[in-house]
Amino acid sequence: AENGFLPSRLLGLRKSWESIEINDLEDSYGQEWTYEQRKxxxxxxxxxxxVTIVICQWAVLIVCKTRRNSIFQQGMNNWMLNFGLVFETVLAAIISYTPYLDTALNTYPxxxxxxxxxxxxxxxxxxxxxxxxYIIRKDPGGWVERETYY
Known part of the structure; x- marks a missing residue:
């Protein structure tokens, strides 16, 4: 845990975490956190x-391009789709790093x-x-296709 709060310490911590009066909340390693630091x-x-949702959406967008063919067979020739991948990433960066927008949306760089x-x-x-x-192509109509084909 880079910031010192182990999952077991987080259970039941909300009341203290949200309290403006507590400026010495101790984490799992003894470090004290002020209200501003916690926020x-x-x-x-x-x-x-x-950002994790945005990056995982890259994969979802790419895998939904084809239902049977491999993305390596199909390729990435749809330039509007490629632009969309870049655009959503740039938008996430703008939301993360633009002054005043971070305050409005409660984000932090x-x-x-x-x-x-x-x-x-x-x-x-x-x-x-x-x-x-691959399994669907090798076993058409099989269990994997019946259960996972959309």
Whole structure:
């Protein structure tokens, strides 16, 4: 835990976390947090969650391009779709880093490294769906197709 709050410590912490009067809330490692620091951490988590959704949506958009064919067979020739991938990422960055917009939306700028955290999930979604499509192509009408074909 980069910020010192282990999951077991978070259970039942909301009342103290939200209290403006408490400026010495101790985390799992003994570090004390002021109300402002806690809110900054909370807004950073909101932003990281939002960015994770955006990056996982890349994978969802790519895997929904085809129902049976591999994305490697189909390719990424739809330039409007490619523009959409770039646009949603730029929009997420604007929401994260634009002054005053962060205050209005309760977001906080992320370190670059935190943008990379959802990348393994992006690849997990891609690999899962490529394997699913491969099985559907090899066994048409089989169990995998009946249960997962949309």
């Amino acid at each position: 900054q951490l909370e807004y950073t988590c909101h932003t990281a969650f939002f 992320l370190k670059f490294l935190w943008w990379l955290v959802p990348i393994p999930y992006f690849f997990l979604i891609l690999v899962y769906d490529e394997v699913r499509k």
